Amino acid sequence: MWIKTLQVFAVTGAAPDGWAEAFASHPLREPGREQRQTMGFVRPPYCESWVDQVDDRYAFATGVASRHLPKAAIERAVKKRLEEWQRPEPPTKKELDDLWVAVEAELLPQAPVVEEHAQAVYCHRDRLLYVFASNQKGAEALQMTVRHALGSFVIEPIRPRVQVGVEMTRWVREGVPPILELGESMVLDVTEGGTATFRNQDLRAEAVLGHLDAGAVVRRLSLMWNKQLRFEMTDRGELVRIGPPGWKLQPAGILAFWPEVMAQLPSLVADMAALMQARLEPVGNPAEFQAQPGRSSQGTTQGSPSPREVASDPDATGEPESEADPIARMALADAMGSLGSDQGTDDPTTRAGFVPVVMPVHDAPVAKVRELLDRLHGREALSGLVVMRRRTDAYRALYGWANERGLPVTLMDEPDGECAIPAEATAAVCDLRDPVASKVAQAASQVGLRVLRLQPPR
Numbered sequence: 001m002w003i004k005t006l007q008v009f010a011v012t013g014a015a016p017d018g019w020a021e022a023f024a025s026h027p028l029r030e031p032g033r034e035q036r037q038t039m040g041f042v043r044p045p046y047c048e049s050w051v052d053q054v055d056d057r058y059a060f061a062t063g064v065a066s067r068h069l070p071k072a073a074i075e076r077a078v079k080k081r082l083e084e085w086q087r088p089e090p091p092t093k094k095e096l097d098d099l100w101v102a103v104e105a106e107l108l109p110q111a112p113v114v115e116e117h118a119q120a121v122y123c124h125r126d127r128l129l130y131v132f133a134s135n136q137k138g139a140e141a142l143q144m145t146v147r148h149a150l151g152s153f154v155i156e157p158i159r160p161r162v163q164v165g166v167e168m169t170r171w172v173r174e175g176v177p178p179i180l181e182l183g184e185s186m187v188l189d190v191t192e193g194g195t196a197t198f199r200n201q202d203l204r205a206e207a208v209l210g211h212l213d214a215g216a217v218v219r220r221l222s223l224m225w226n227k228q229l230r231f232e233m234t235d236r237g238e239l240v241r242i243g244p245p246g247w248k249l250q251p252a253g254i255l256a257f258w259p260e261v262m263a264q265l266p267s268l269v270a271d272m273a274a275l276m277q278a279r280l281e282p283v284g285n286p287a288e289f290q291a292q293p294g295r296s297s298q299g300t301t302q303g304s305p306s307p308r309e310v311a312s313d314p315d316a317t318g319e320p321e322s323e324a325d326p327i328a329r330m331a332l333a334d335a336m337g338s339l340g341s342d343q344g345t346d347d348p349t350t351r352a353g354f355v356p357v358v359m360p361v362h363d364a365p366v367a368k369v370r371e372l373l374d375r376l377h378g379r380e381a382l383s384g385l386v387v388m389r390r391r392t393d394a395y396r397a398l399y400g401w402a403n404e405r406g407l408p409v410t411l412m413d414e415p416d417g418e419c420a421i422p423a424e425a426t427a428a429v430c431d432l433r434d435p436v437a438s439k440v441a442q443a444a445s446q447v448g449l450r451v452l453r454l455q456p457p458r
Contacts (some may be wrong), residue, residue: 001230001243002254002261007139008269009129009155010280015188016051016058016124017445019150023050026149028063033109037066039145042117044255052255056124059258061117064138069104069111071173077103092270118142119255121262122434128280129155130265132254155334158269160276165235167187167276168218173205176223179271183222185228191215227267237276239269353383356427356452357412359437364394373401376429384408386425390434 028040033047042063044052045279052059076098085091098443118133133139147153183290185202188196188211196211203221222232224245231242242265254261273280358376360369376382387395389411404411410424419439421428428444429452430437441451 001241003226003242003265004134004240005132005136005139006239006242006265006269007131007133008158008273008280009131010158011122011129012154012156014122014124014127014153016053016122019058019060020049020051022149023060026145028065028115031065031067031113035067036069036108037064039064039141039148041145041149044119044258045253049303052258054259057259057262057356058122058124059119059255060122061119061255062142063115063117064141065113065115067108067111068114069108074100074104074107077107116141119258121258123262123266126266126280128158128269130262130264130269138148158273158278158280160237160278162277164233164237164276165217165219168221168233168235169212169216172218172221173209173212177275179226181224181227183224183232185220185222185232186218187220188212188216189219189235195219225271228264229268231268233272237278239272242268354380354388354408354426355368355382355384355424356429357421357425357440358387358398359388359428359430359434359440360394360398361431361434361437362390362392362394364431366393369394369397370401373398377405382407384410384424386410386422387410388412388414388440389434390414415439415443421447421449425449 013131023041026040028042029038031038040063041050042061043050044059044061047059050060050070080095080152081099081103116134116138118131118138118141120129120131122129131139131142133142143153143155170183171177171180172186179210182203184201184203185199186197186208188198190196196216198208201208201279217235219235220232222230222241224230228244229242232240232244234240272278354378358373360372373382382402382405383397384407387402387409389395394407399409408424410422412420412422414436419442421443427446427450428441430441430444432438432441445451
């Protein structure tokens with residue numbers, strides 16, 4: 001089989017172009033002498049990066065390294081210590097607890113270390129995360145590791161909207177949907193509270209159907225999809241033991257050939273989700289940036305304003321915008337990284353200081369814009385600011401905030417066609433829900449600038 005256990009999640013607001021750098025900072029390490037376990041990322045096989053990308057799909061793996069110290073081993077050592085107890089009175093509960101802790105601390109550094117890996121593939125176009133793990137604990141460890149590396153990772157499990165056990169029972173009685181074939185194994189919940197297991201049997205045999213007539217419900221059922229993949233389905237809607245007929249490779253090696261797996265797996269998941277009436281879309285409207293074919297930046301500063309336009313801005317006046325406007329709040333994403341390459345005529349490595357192009361949504365509340373700038377300045381002191389000429393209170397607030405602190409301001413025109421990033425800019429900080437901000441982020445990444453995303457707060 002390919003996959004022992006599959007879990008599928010809808011993902012909100014992912015920016016996978018920055019994952020490789022973030023994951024590289026959190027590799028799986030050996031547990032310390034006093035550590036039970038550690039979690040971190042491992043490189044996919046045959047891949048120099050921490051994330052293996054093919055088109056809009058990103059494969060990665062996490063691991064848990066645990067010191068294997070069974071409770072029975074500690075109990076045995078504690079018992080031997082008690083046999084040597086010298087005092088006439090028995091130990092108190094506190095003394096027993098202290099002895100247990102001391103013995104565990106003594107044995108732990110010598111305990112062998114075992115590793116368990118979990119693999120995942122994220123499809124950016126569909127915003128779905130496919131997690132391949134041997135058990136629920138491995139899948140949860142993968143989620144925790146990703147959140148630790150990125151600062152946030154908003155996912156929602158895909159859940160069926162029908163009673164899966166009842167539906168599978170009906171399939172056995174009346175026949176499976178056309179895209180499926182009935183397998184040869186099944187587990188039933190029988191009326192007495194136990195289970196009945198059938199293997200290598202005709203599941204339409206009279207003896208089997210007799211259990212269903214008596215009220216048994218299918219808990220687990222083997223199926224074949226489109227004559228291509230065998231799998232089993234549980235009464236919770238989980239897909240397990242997935243793979244082509246006769247496949248011998250163990251699931252641990254799946255990332256070595258994951259593009260081939262993903263040529264079929266999304267179709268299987270989509271078909272089964274349709275049968276189970278499960279939603280395969282993320283909640284809400286995530287702010288994300290996707291490179292658009294045919295859209296590019298020249299990477300030059302032709303047509304940009306003069307190097308320093310610090311004179312009074314004729315648009316930097318006006319009444320503050322109402323806080324009651326229905327605009328989503330902004331927060332600086334902890335996950336950040338370069339989204340581009342070193343193309344362009346200007347070398348960003350020669351630029352000094354932190355001078356970002358800051359692009360909130362055009363109608364963001366003034367108070368939120370200033371709060372954003374204060375937080376950004378606290379994390380990495382600004383040496384200046386690049387502000388786009390947009391006649392809104394949000395952008396006037398950018399200009400006013402910089403002037404109050406004596407920071408030089410470079411103005412840039414709203415792009416008409418291709419976007420030119422001023423030479424002074426060293427980064428872009430963008431709320432990518434704004435189409436113009438997305439265009440600026442794309443142009444910045446193409447000239448090798450850091451791109452920091454703005455997203456709704458957690």
